[in-house]
Amino acid sequence: MKQVSMEMKKGPWSSDEDSKLIHSISIFGQGRWDSLAHVAGLKRSGKSCRLRWLNYLRPNLRRGKITPQEQLLILLLHFRFGNRWSKIAENLPGRSDNDVKNYWRTKVQKHAKQLHCEINSQQFRHFLLYEWMPSLLAQQIPTSSSSSSSSSELIVMENCSPNDINTYPNANIISSTDSFVKEDDSNIWKNLSSFEDGINIPHDFSTPSDMTLHNYSSHHEDDHYYFHNYWTSAEMPSLYEMDVWL
DNA sequence: AACTACCTCAACCGCGATAGC
DNA sequence: AGCTATCGCGGTTGAGGTAGT
Numbered sequence: 001m002k003q004v005s006m007e008m009k010k011g012p013w014s015s016d017e018d019s020k021l022i023h024s025i026s027i028f029g030q031g032r033w034d035s036l037a038h039v040a041g042l043k044r045s046g047k048s049c050r051l052r053w054l055n056y057l058r059p060n061l062r063r064g065k066i067t068p069q070e071q072l073l074i075l076l077l078h079f080r081f082g083n084r085w086s087k088i089a090e091n092l093p094g095r096s097d098n099d100v101k102n103y104w105r106t107k108v109q110k111h112a113k114q115l116h117c118e119i120n121s122q123q124f125r126h127f128l129l130y131e132w133m134p135s136l137l138a139q140q141i142p143t144s145s146s147s148s149s150s151s152s153e154l155i156v157m158e159n160c161s162p163n164d165i166n167t168y169p170n171a172n173i174i175s176s177t178d179s180f181v182k183e184d185d186s187n188i189w190k191n192l193s194s195f196e197d198g199i200n201i202p203h204d205f206s207t208p209s210d211m212t213l214h215n216y217s218s219h220h221e222d223d224h225y226y227f228h229n230y231w232t233s234a235e236m237p238s239l240y241e242m243d244v245w246l
Numbered sequence: 247a248a249c250t251a252c253c254t255c256a257a258c259c260g261c262g263a264t265a266g267c
Numbered sequence: 268a269g270c271t272a273t274c275g276c277g278g279t280t281g282a283g284g285t286a287g288t
Contacts, residue, residue, distance in 0.1 A: 010258070012282085034273070046273075051257065054275095086276060101277075102255055110253095 009043045013052055017042055021049055022057055055096045062094030066103050072136040074100055075108070075128055 024040035030053065033046030042049065055061075066074070070092055077088040085097035085104075092100065112119040115127060 012256075032273085045258095047259090047275095048257075050274075055256070083277065097276075098256075105278090106254065 008045055008048075010048070013056075017044070018052070018057060021052060025053060055098045060094050061096070062099075066095075066099070068136045070095065071103070071107075072133060074103060075133055075136075078104065078108075079125075 020040045020042055021036075024036055028036060028039065030036075033050045035046075037044050037046050037049045040049070044052075073092060074088060077091055081087045083104075085101045089095050089097040089100045109119055111127075111132075112121075112124050115124065117123045117127075
């Protein structure tokens with residue numbers, strides 16, 4: 001029988017409570033949150049402790065405004081995953097699912113409301129693709145000076161055509177929201193296979209004339225360069241990560 | 247300066263999934 | 268197999284801050 005908790009504290013956390021939780025996690029690690037709350041001497045539910053840790057206390061959390069780059073990624077990933085906030089947050093280092101959810105509710109839903117359209121309507125989708133996302137893209141600042149892990153310069157590809165990827169002979173697609181394989185030459189889009197949401201692309205699919213590849217971020221770790229890109233064509237956005245080692 | 251409206255975001259709740267007994 | 272505890276997720280709320288009047 002589940003013990004009915006007496007005098008469980010709710011509401012904002014004090015710095016003393018934070019310290020106790022951090023100290024306990026440093027000793028016992030994450031998980032078993034109810035017992036963790038107990039050994040920490042906190043009159044909090046395990047649930048509350050878990051939330052406090054994940055959304056506020058854990059290391060490497062990013063604070064402050066969601067950057068245009070992150071906004072773009074949220075919009076793109078929402079096309080793919082819908083309201084699966086934790087899935088979206090996995091792709092935003094240092095951001096919690098709560099951050100993503102809050103952004104969506106306070107900014108995106110509000111905007112849809114102002115436009116008097118449903119958030120999932122074709123009209124709003126069109127607005128996102130052809131107005132909002134391009135405006136976010138325009139706010140991108142090349143990140144070559146922000147790199148910290150290497151002295152090499154970052155390569156930033158902006159608004160290049162799909163085939164420009166072939167200028168990087170060692171480029172491989174390492175993950176993608178769509179499944180496709182880079183060709184040695186010719187048309188890299190040839191092997192675009194299928195979309196999860198049911199729109200099938202035939203294997204002899206050739207690069208459509210209206211396809212545009214956008215780069216919105218790049219970073220590197222050791223010898224690897226990561227490019228996050230998306231392409232737009234026929235109202236179907238896509239997202240992929242390209243790994244280039246030089 | 248005081249009031250109000252709006253915004254942000256931390257925290258709670260309910261529920262389904264999973265693990266363990 | 269069934270029950271209970273725990274975890275994780277998405278939806279929602281509300282306190283505190285800020286901007287506007």
